[in-house]
Amino acid sequence: MKKDLLKLLDLSKEDITRILNTADQLKYEKKHGVTQDYLKGKTLAMIFEKNSTRTRVSFETGMFQLGGHALFLSGKESQIGRGEPVADTARVLSRYCDGIMIRTFGQDEVEELARYAGIPVINGLTDFCHPCQVLADLLTVREHKAVLEGLKLCYIGDGNNMANSLIVGGLKMGMEVSVACPEGYDPAPQVLDFAKSDSAHKFSLFRTPQEAAAGADVVFTDVWASMGQEEEKAVREKAFQGFCVDAGLMALTNPGCMVQHCLPAHRGEEITAEVFEAHAQEIFDEAENRLHAQKAVMYLLMQDK
Ligand code: CP
Ligand code: NVA
Numbered sequence: 001m002k003k004d005l006l007k008l009l010d011l012s013k014e015d016i017t018r019i020l021n022t023a024d025q026l027k028y029e030k031k032h033g034v035t036q037d038y039l040k041g042k043t044l045a046m047i048f049e050k051n052s053t054r055t056r057v058s059f060e061t062g063m064f065q066l067g068g069h070a071l072f073l074s075g076k077e078s079q080i081g082r083g084e085p086v087a088d089t090a091r092v093l094s095r096y097c098d099g100i101m102i103r104t105f106g107q108d109e110v111e112e113l114a115r116y117a118g119i120p121v122i123n124g125l126t127d128f129c130h131p132c133q134v135l136a137d138l139l140t141v142r143e144h145k146a147v148l149e150g151l152k153l154c155y156i157g158d159g160n161n162m163a164n165s166l167i168v169g170g171l172k173m174g175m176e177v178s179v180a181c182p183e184g185y186d187p188a189p190q191v192l193d194f195a196k197s198d199s200a201h202k203f204s205l206f207r208t209p210q211e212a213a214a215g216a217d218v219v220f221t222d223v224w225a226s227m228g229q230e231e232e233k234a235v236r237e238k239a240f241q242g243f244c245v246d247a248g249l250m251a252l253t254n255p256g257c258m259v260q261h262c263l264p265a266h267r268g269e270e271i272t273a274e275v276f277e278a279h280a281q282e283i284f285d286e287a288e289n290r291l292h293a294q295k296a297v298m299y300l301l302m303q304d305k
Contacts, residue, residue, distance in 0.1 A: 004121040008168040023296035037067025042098040049075035049104040058290040090116035120301035134165035136289040149174035154216035159187035162222040176202035180212035218258040
């Protein structure tokens, strides 16, 4: 049966570990000039209903490096933007291609696409989650810290797609997860239920960044207004005052604490320019790892068995 990557809630710890180990292997091969035509002759359709730099370039480049081809379908220019049902798009693309990557608004659209597609579907970001990004994030933290289990992952800011995926990914990998969100901007109820579902999960939700950051080994943050929330910008700017990763907050963390940001970053809002530049190496390692983590996902889902 074909497999998809729709959300991290669907994956086990073993599944995530397999993806991270495969990503390490593919990254090593690439750095040592090994030919990687594991997906020779295969095509990935990439549907974008929101903007992207990293996701588009890393999937397209990754597919090329694996010997395949990626094609870009913008929501606006394809029939998707004119209301063609997702179920029909799924069945048509399944007759031409070997995989579909989709970035859109509703998680239900991605789930429906996967239900009707006969080929693997990969979630390249929805309002609910960003699984490819968090796989790259876990890969980066593991590279820098050697392990994930037992580390304290802290997230400061909006309870958005990034918060949702970090909570699920971090807890599944045995990390302690502490989150700070202003009231009214909590992570999704489904994610909070997951966090509470197992007594082995070490999870806390705070209202102040200081409480969440204390003793952290890695601090994540993300924009205050995500794609599709542009009209809420002014209201959100008020609600998120004080939810900034700055030097004072970093002083509360463990020595050697990492900073991660999925990008794009808004300096002076969720993170200061000072903290961003002090951790730029880790943040751009994270961006690079999108390529390696997604190559691993495509390799594991799209290779002939
Ligand atoms: N982090 C991320 O998904 O970046 P893009 O929006 O540029 O794809
Ligand atoms: N939360 C952000 C992530 C962008 C990669 C957004 O959805 O716009």
